[in-house]
Amino acid sequence: MELILAILTGVLYAAGIYLILRRSLVKLIIGLVLLGNAINLLIFLMGGLVEGNPPIISGEEKVLAEGFADPVPQALILTAIVISFGLQSFAIVLIKRAYQVVKTDDLDQMNTTDKIE
Amino acid sequence: MTTNFIIYPILYQAITAILLMFFWRNPKTQRLLSILSSSFGLVLAVSLFVFIWQNGTTALQAGNWAAPFGITMVADTFSASLVVLTHIVALAASIYSSEKVISSRIKFGYFPIFHLLIMGLTGAFLTGDIFNLYVWFEIIIISSFVLLTLGGRHHQIEGAVKYFTLNMLASIIFLTAIALLYGITGSLNMAELSVIIPQIENKGLVQLIAIIFFTGFGIKAGVFPLYFWLPASYHAPPAAVSAVFGGLLTKVGVYALIRVFTLIFDLDEFNSTLIMVTAALTLLSGGLGALVQKDIIKVFSYLIICHIGFMIAGLSMNSQVALIGAVFYMFHDIIIKSNLFLISGLTSSIMGSSKLEKMGGLLNAYPKISLLIAIPLFALVGIPPLSGFWPKLSLFGASLSSGNYTLLAFMIFASFITLFIIARIWNQVVAKPKPGKFPENGFNTYSFKQKAAFIVPIILLSLVTLYISFGAEHIQILAERISNELLNTEQYYQAVFKTINP
Numbered sequence: 001m002e003l004i005l006a007i008l009t010g011v012l013y014a015a016g017i018y019l020i021l022r023r024s025l026v027k028l029i030i031g032l033v034l035l036g037n038a039i040n041l042l043i044f045l046m047g048g049l050v051e052g053n054p055p056i057i058s059g060e061e062k063v064l065a066e067g068f069a070d071p072v073p074q075a076l077i078l079t080a081i082v083i084s085f086g087l088q089s090f091a092i093v094l095i096k097r098a099y100q101v102v103k104t105d106d107l108d109q110m111n112t113t114d115k116i117e
Numbered sequence: 118m119t120t121n122f123i124i125y126p127i128l129y130q131a132i133t134a135i136l137l138m139f140f141w142r143n144p145k146t147q148r149l150l151s152i153l154s155s156s157f158g159l160v161l162a163v164s165l166f167v168f169i170w171q172n173g174t175t176a177l178q179a180g181n182w183a184a185p186f187g188i189t190m191v192a193d194t195f196s197a198s199l200v201v202l203t204h205i206v207a208l209a210a211s212i213y214s215s216e217k218v219i220s221s222r223i224k225f226g227y228f229p230i231f232h233l234l235i236m237g238l239t240g241a242f243l244t245g246d247i248f249n250l251y252v253w254f255e256i257i258i259i260s261s262f263v264l265l266t267l268g269g270r271h272h273q274i275e276g277a278v279k280y281f282t283l284n285m286l287a288s289i290i291f292l293t294a295i296a297l298l299y300g301i302t303g304s305l306n307m308a309e310l311s312v313i314i315p316q317i318e319n320k321g322l323v324q325l326i327a328i329i330f331f332t333g334f335g336i337k338a339g340v341f342p343l344y345f346w347l348p349a350s351y352h353a354p355p356a357a358v359s360a361v362f363g364g365l366l367t368k369v370g371v372y373a374l375i376r377v378f379t380l381i382f383d384l385d386e387f388n389s390t391l392i393m394v395t396a397a398l399t400l401l402s403g404g405l406g407a408l409v410q411k412d413i414i415k416v417f418s419y420l421i422i423c424h425i426g427f428m429i430a431g432l433s434m435n436s437q438v439a440l441i442g443a444v445f446y447m448f449h450d451i452i453i454k455s456n457l458f459l460i461s462g463l464t465s466s467i468m469g470s471s472k473l474e475k476m477g478g479l480l481n482a483y484p485k486i487s488l489l490i491a492i493p494l495f496a497l498v499g500i501p502p503l504s505g506f507w508p509k510l511s512l513f514g515a516s517l518s519s520g521n522y523t524l525l526a527f528m529i530f531a532s533f534i535t536l537f538i539i540a541r542i543w544n545q546v547v548a549k550p551k552p553g554k555f556p557e558n559g560f561n562t563y564s565f566k567q568k569a570a571f572i573v574p575i576i577l578l579s580l581v582t583l584y585i586s587f588g589a590e591h592i593q594i595l596a597e598r599i600s601n602e603l604l605n606t607e608q609y610y611q612a613v614f615k616t617i618n619p
Contacts (some may be wrong), residue, residue: 015136020282035289042293046300062285073299076248080292083255087285090262094277097266101274113276116411117472 005045012038025095025105032091040077041049045074123167123177123192123243126161126200128199130236133375144223148215149406151228155204155211162197162204171199171553174602174612176245184614186305191245191613194232195444199242201539202448205581207235208365209574211230213459214357216570220596222267222355234260234361234511240499241369245613247295247381248305250373254291254337261366264358265350276350283336283346291333297326308613311606327382331374331391333407340429344422348406351421352414352471356462359414363421364455368447371428371613375443379603383390392433397527400426404534413471413546414461416538417454420497423531424450427512430524434515440600445592449496449585454579456493463488463571464546469556473542478551483560486545489572492579493544496586498536504585507593538546 012034019031050069057064099105120229133154140146169175174193178184192200212229221550237256244250261284301322302313318321336343348365351359370447378384378392402422410416428450432441465471467483480487492503508531516525555561560568585592602608 001526019544020286026280032282032285032289035286039289039292039296043296043299046296070303072305076299078297079252083252085254086259090259091285093283094262094266094274094281098274098278101269101271107278110275110278113272113279113353114345116409116415 001049005041005049009038010039012041021108025098025107028107029088029091029095033084033088036080036088040084041075043073043080062080085098099108120168120175121177121366121487122165123190123572126158126165126204126239127243129154129158130232130239131160132209134232134236136270136583137229137232138226141226142224144220144411147223147228147600149231150335150465151211151349152215153209154232156282157206159201159204159208162201162239165192166201167196174609175313176613183545185304186308187354189245189306189308189613190243191609192243193599193602193609193612194595195375195603196242198448198595198599200239202451203238203242205363205578206573207231207531208363209459210357210361212570212577213360213369213462213574214355214566227264227267229360230263231347231358232259234264234283238369240366242372245307246305247307247310250297251288251291254288254369254373257366257369258288258588260443261362265354265362265417267354268509269425270353277348280350283343287333287336289330290336294333297322297329301326306613307376307380308479308610311610314381314471315383324387324432327378327388328391330377330382331388332375334370334377335395336382338374338429339367339399339425340395341402341424341426344399344403347422348410348415350417351418351458352412356458356465359462360458363458364451365416367421367425368451371425372448375432375440375603378432379440380606380609384433389435393521393524394428396426396428396433397431397524399423399429400527400531404531404538407538408534411473413464413473413476413542414458416473416542417457419456420535421454421539422549423535424454426531427508427528431508431512431515432523434519434521436515436519437600437604438511439515440603441593441596442508442515444599444603445511445596447509447597448592449582452578452581452585453493453497453504456575459578460490460493463560463575466571467555467560468546468551468557473545476546477549477554478555479547482551482555486572489575489579490547491543493575493582494539496582498532498539501551502586502589504582504589511596521587547606578615 016031016035019027019034031078047070050067053068055064055068055071102110121549121572137147137150169192173192174191177190179188179190181293234257237253239259241250241253244253262277262281265280268274292580299510301317302310304310304313314323316541320407339347374392400423403426407416407419407423463478468476496503496505499509512528513525
């Protein structure tokens with residue numbers, strides 16, 4: 001399972017980076033979304049995968065049983081998902097607006113800010 | 118030592134933002150309220166600083182969860198001083214926005230977002246948890262996106278696309294580094310990481326993570342190959358917003374770099390060479406970039422990049438004197454850069470354009486304003502005894518004594534370029550006669566209140582610059598104490614872990 005997830009994370013990173021290097025605005029956003037998902041999987045993976053041992057202390061015991069699933073990465077992923085959700089929705093509104101104002105979705109045409117005048 | 122005091126400045130800004138939202142459709146109240154609350158925020162920040170100065174590094178465990186398990190907020194002298202500077206800049210920007218920012222912007226939530234940005238900055242300086250730092254970074258960038266795009270003009274939207282992409286990429290890289298760091302250490306608490314990292318056997322992996330952190334923070338700070346988003350976007354928003362961006366946003370990146378590379382990672386041969394080369398190239402490319410620009414705001418944007426180089430150079434030399442220089446330079450630079458962006462807003466509204474070739478004649482028309490803007494301009498280069506001179510003394514001294522002559526050459530070259538640019542700006546804006554006429558509804562026709570809103574923040578920041586210049590001894594003592602605290606990580610660890618909960 002680790003291996004599959006590791007490969008998937010790598011593929012997502014590669015695809016995300018490939019897409020943000022394209023000239024189209026929409027592909028840029030999709031690339032950022034893919035990178036956001038890749039990082040969530042990476043955090044999940046780095047916490048270590050544990051099957052069927054949730055971090056819940058059962059009635060009589062005082063401490064967690066050995067080999068429990070680490071809850072911290074899940075909290076981190078939850079936070080990261082919420083944040084990237086907000087940013088991505090902002091991004092989608094931004095590219096819509098950018099398309100209306102600049103009248104192109106080609107990033108190479110968006111170069112007026114770099115001109116020296 | 119533990120106290121709830123640490124989070125008061127953060128909570129206060131959050132409450133202010135919420136309060137301002139109640140006056141959503143009432144720009145007048147929002148303007149007044151923003152100035153009032155920024156002033157009180159400054160009082161809070163100063164009292165936090167005084168508290169830290171007297172009691173030393175202080176930590177707060179959120180929800181009373183003992184150290185490595187909960188989120189820790191830590192205030193040492195470095196973060197407390199930066200919080201004070203943040204609030205000084207916030208106050209200046211608040212006053213400046215009170216007349217300059219048009220009502221339609223305010224009706225779309227300019228002031229609440231502005232205070233949320235200040236909250237994010239304060240939080241980033243005060244946190245002691247690496248993931249929490251990420252969250253504060255996100256709060257900062259989402260607020261800055263809104264402030265950048267508010268108004269929706271062509272160059273704003275275009276700048277925002279670049280700003281957004283690179284800052285989001287920086288966050289993703291930063292988060293990748295956090296994930297890897299958590300994977301090998303199992304901790305997110307910066308104090309605990311400072312103890313765990315030296316014990317890790319797999320040095321190669323630690324090195325890799327350090328470089329990923331450097332890349333992520335480097336984009337935020339605007340170091341050499343990663344700065345292109347900065348000049349593309351900083352000229353777009355109103356001057357008050359640019360002032361906060363220019364003064365503080367890049368400095369958060371520098372703060373994070375200094376924090377991470379003194380506390381968590383070791384500045385070994387490789388890291389220090391990497392940072393040093395980056396610093397030298399940042400100094401060079403920022404300076405050369407500023408040389409060719411013809412718009413005053415873009416000149417200042419490139420100067421930000423150029424001067425980030427000095428701070429990174431101070432970090433890279435890995436000695437106490439260099440660190441004193443870096444910290445001192447940061448304090449000086451926050452105030453100066455904010456002031457310069459406010460000045461660029463003032464001169465553009467006097468001249469009717471921000472293009473250097475269309476400016477001129479300020480000395481004849483407005484001699485007092487010319488004198489006022491001379492202070493930050495000369496302090497920027499570091500003409501003694503103004504504030505830029507003192508940190509450069511430490512930085513040059515440190516590079517001489519550690520034998521980094523190439524870096525020294527780059528720093529001197531960057532200072533010369535800055536001097537040349539300042540001379541050119543002085544000549545173009547102040548000395549040469551104005552081509553054409555001053556605009557009809559220009560500065561002269563403004564009411565007293567409007568003029569005051571332009572001038573008072575610039576005077577305020579110039580006074581702070583003068584204090585840093587002539588009270589350099591105090592700042593030097595402060596910077597020495599900060600560098601001691603930064604290099605003595607044991608004391609940071611003790612403050613976080615040996616807190617007795619009340």
